Amino acid sequence: MFRRSIDLPSRISLVAAIVCALLFPLSAEAAPPPYAELLIDPATGVVLHAQNPDLPTQPASLTKMMTLFLAFDSLDKGELALDQFIPVSRRAQNMSPSKLGLVAGTSIRVEDAILGLVTRSANDAAVVLAEAIGGTEEGFAEMMTMKARMIGMRNTTFLNASGLPNVRQKTTARDIATLSQALIKTHSRHYPYFSRSSFSYNGAVVHSHNRLMNRYDGMDGIKTGFVNASGFNLAATAVRDGRRLIAVVLGGSSSRERDNRVAALLDHGFGVKPLGRSVSTVAVAAVVPTVRATIKADAPRAEKAVAQSPKPTAKAAAKPAPAAKPGSWAIQVGSYKSHKAGQTGLATTEKVIPAHVKGAQGTVLKSRTGVFQARFTGMTKAAAEQACSRLESKGQDCMVVAPRG
Structure with missing residues (x-):
């Protein structure tokens, strides 16, 4: 009886393929959550x-x-x-x-x-x-x-x-x-x-x-x-x-x-x-x-998005941090450990909802607790709520910030 020989590298590849097939079977689509x-x-x-x-x-x-x-x-x-x-x-x-x-x-x-x-x-x-x-x-x-x-x-x-x-x-x-x-x-x-x-x-x-x-x-x-x-x-x-x-x-x-x-x-x-x-x-x-x-509202996402996002563009980084106009609304898109990370958060948000923050001013503010809050200011209440709604639908955190006074 003729027996075909298999060299060592081929044997290793074959074993690896069999193990992968057993541990990770292919499926047409992921099973839906229980309803x-x-x-x-x-x-x-x-x-x-x-x-x-x-x-x-x-x-x-x-x-x-x-x-x-x-x-x-x-x-x-x-x-x-x-x-x-x-x-x-x-x-x-x-x-x-x-x-x-x-x-x-x-x-x-x-x-x-x-x-x-x-x-x-x-x-x-x-x-x-x-x-x-x-x-x-x-x-x-x-x-x-x-x-x-x-x-x-x-x-x-x-x-x-x-x-x-x-x-x-x-x-x-x-x-x-x-x-x-x-x-x-x-x-x-x-x-x-x-x-x-x-x-x-x-x-x-x-x-x-x-x-x-x-x-x-x-x-x-x-x-x-x-x-x-x-x-x-x-x-x-x-x-x-x-x-x-x-x-x-x-x-x-x-x-x-x-x-x-x-x-x-x-x-x-x-x-x-x-x-x-x-x-x-x-x-x-x-x-x-x-x-x-x-959408991963309750799962890890924001830190990963910030870490993997490209560095803010010169346009975003160069934006000043003006005080919000009296009576204007804002949205807060994240709290970060550094001013630079806050700028990255602004740049990422601009790419996600460019139309909703058009005309708004990006700013990073240091809070009393030491965190850096990334915000878009100078918005109307309706625009702020729509922007947050859109961001949350895409899995990103957002808070509407009411004007002071």
Whole structure:
């Protein structure tokens, strides 16, 4: 029998190819995130609508609902006070966006940290609260999971305080609805924080990520979230004619689709109109790969974009840093460790939304906490809001800054 010989390099290449094929099989397209939705009447406990309510997925920034639950517990026990200043660690400073831009060695008021979570979904503020309550974020995550079991969240495990990606951090639509109900019942005194659409911090107006709250009558919370593995999540609650409903959507293909579906669920529960079909898994599979490439609201992105972006052009670098005109609005596109990094952030933003910042003046300001804030000034309120909306749709952080005085 004839046996063909294979030289050593060829054997190595063949083995490598077989290993790669086994470890990294080719697929036509990435699997879509799990999709689930649930509508309940918390007063009666009746489930008004459900689709995959016990399907596990990553909670993304809905994780911060439990972070806030434990913060409210600490306030009620007297372990924390709203006006108390808590320290910012290096770990908190180095968190990925979204964040407030906190700097290690400084401190932040407990109430500002709470509002940072509610509105901005700030990952650095989440770590600051976690370390203040649990000593370490890991220890705090254990407290979170323990509290989850205590209130009836049977299929949830927390590994961090922010919701940043972790394959072992899991929840379900039913558990998120349980957490929503527990927040409202247990912490009715603190729950109004979730209805805040904005707050002022360090000279800037921080706006809420939950845009549905501005257009759905009676909605007063609760939280949005997104990571690649989960898709777009939202836990929402609204009150009409004295009746409260809780709606949860996990795995939406876009923030708009998720918001519209939550509105449809609530309309159904309040008897406004019949409920149409939910988003199909086919539709999700078709849209999510594009979303993954462009929007990573709760995942690392801004630092990477700044690090990989080209150096600012001479035109951008040469721009002066004039004071904003009286009554003018501005947008803040990032907080950086150096003036040079802030200029890079401005240059990157100009390339992303050139039409929206045309005519605005780029400036880098040093704040009282030592960070450098990159802003475009001299804008109208409408232009600033449109610019931020456009930036956030492309996965970049942005804050609208109201004029002083």
